[in-house]
Amino acid sequence: MRRILLGAAMAAMLAAGGVAPAFAQGNPFQPLVYVNDSAVTRYELEQRIRFLQILRAPDADRASAEQALIDDRLRLFAAEQMGIAASDAQIDAGLAEFAGRANLGVEEFTRALAQAGVERQTFRDFVAAGIVWREVVRQRLVPQVQVSDAELDQEMQRLLETPRITHVALSELIIPAPPGQEAQAMGLAESLVQSVRSEADFAAAARRHSATPSAGEGGRLPWMPLENLPPSLRPIILSMKPGQISQPLTVEGAVVLFYLRDSRGTLRPGAREQVLDYVRFRLASLAEANRIAALSDTCADLFVHARGLPPEQIQRQTLSQGQIPATEALRLAVLDDNETSVVSQGGAAELLMLCKRQSALLASGAAPEAPVAVTAEGETAAAPDPDALPDREEMRNQIFSRKVGQAADNYLAELRANAIIRRP
Template structure:
């Protein structure tokens, strides 16, 4: 999706013949902000704003562009403190990767920037700051980040409890973009993304700007199975929340916006079933049971107190809810992990402690089914949509998210400790 939008933005920029000046001309080398031992000039801010406008970035206003330059100075400052510098080869690779998002090589991308008044050095400085920051994060932050099995189980449980979307209620807004008017259509779409705050806003915009019969009905489309949508559109819709407008999507001769009014879904089969790991410990008296329960914080603690007792007095079982006797199941239903209850049985008593409660799917360690491959190497049947994601892939996603959060926190710390002043 990002590649599509970047390519569309570059095409729109070329069609428009450049971008408007960022702000009134002045002394280009006038210092605007001092950041520790470096300075941000008026010229650099002008260049960064033009660059962000070309990319159709939502943070292309003056304040956001200035903050981005300040943050780049902080990234470079922290990298120098650690002896990290970007090599020419690393920067060149970064330039090629970024230009490739717009389906261009570096020369084509640089030429397109020049047509809009953005110098190659501005592009190079932008990439260099990103290169050294990634290396700093790799050296300083990545070794500190770990994903525990408990975190992984929690994320897997969230996946299990999240309904799989099967039907969606969409509204559409199709803006005509005939040859030569692509940039104008994109600008209108982007302004609508910024201004639409509700279904009523979208409906009003559709009635005014959309070129399809649904415009009369505010762009409303009937409920539709997700599988009926084009495969390329499904991930875009699945990434949206109810009540959210999509980013502009370019198609031949038009720019398209969608509004997700509502969605319906179903849980995976077996998602509500639970497996309980619990201990039953029989003792001679209620007083003794209360004493041991008060001293035991985990199921393992109970076995310490059962030392030298006949093994039949203490049992640990892992059963599905349907396999547990009703009386025990009722008492276990109100317990959290490592919580216990005492069951009096005439003169004797029993400790029931819940060790762990988890989804039957998670307990079964369900994995994403591999795509079957035929002898000729062609894909066979599609993977089971009810299967859970691969645990290690999920661990990698959590790890990447935590690294991103750690990087944001470290940048905020650098910002708080920096000497930032204006002349």
């Protein structure tokens, strides 16, 4: 998605002829703010604003650009404190990787920036700050981040309980972008992204600006299966929530916006089936059963109290709901993990403790077999199964990356709180 938008942004900039920015009045090298005695100048700020505008970044306003420069100073400060610096080779690789997102080489990318009044040094400083910050995060924060099995189980369960989107209700707005007018079309689309707050707003904009037959209906399209959408569009729509407008998408001769009115989905097959791990403990009296229940926090604790008793008095089983006797299943239905239920059985008593309630799909640990597909060459290949759960290690890596990102944000906030930030 970001690659698409960056490429579109550069194309729009080149089509617009690369107009240089109008700099604010006054000394361009006047310090605007000091961050731990490192000055951010007016020139740097104007350069960063223009750079963000070229990238079509949503935070290209003056306040956001200044905060981004302050944060870069903090990142560089943290790197300097740790003895971290970016080599020329690392920076060159970073420039190439960033320019490649727009399908351009570094020289072509920097020439396009220059046409818009942005110096190569601005681009280089932006990339260098990101490089040293990644190394700070790798050395300082990554060793502190761990993903427990409990976190992984919780995330897998959340994924399992989240319906897979099968149908979407979209509204469309297609802005014509004939040759030479790409930048104007993109500018209009971006202004709509900022101003549209509701379906009614989007419908009014579609009636006014859209060049499709659906414009008369406010851009409304009928419910459609997700699989009917082009493969390149599906991940974009899946990343949206009902009531959200997409970022501008460029197609040949037009800029397109979508509004997600609603979505429908279904759970994976077998997602509602449960497997219960539980203990049945028969005791001589109700008082004894209640005493042991009060002293036991886990299923393992029950076996401590069962030492010396015949093994048939205590049993631990892992069964699907359909295999559990109805009377026991009803008692277990109201329990959370490590909760107990005690019932009197004449002069004796029975204690049930639920050790773990788990989806049958997660408990099996086996993903459904992928259907066999045939390639154009006649070879068989496994087609991806939309019902399959992700591999646990893949999910662990996703959680790890998310936690590292959160830790980096928290550390940057800490640096900001401890820094001396002042204005002249």
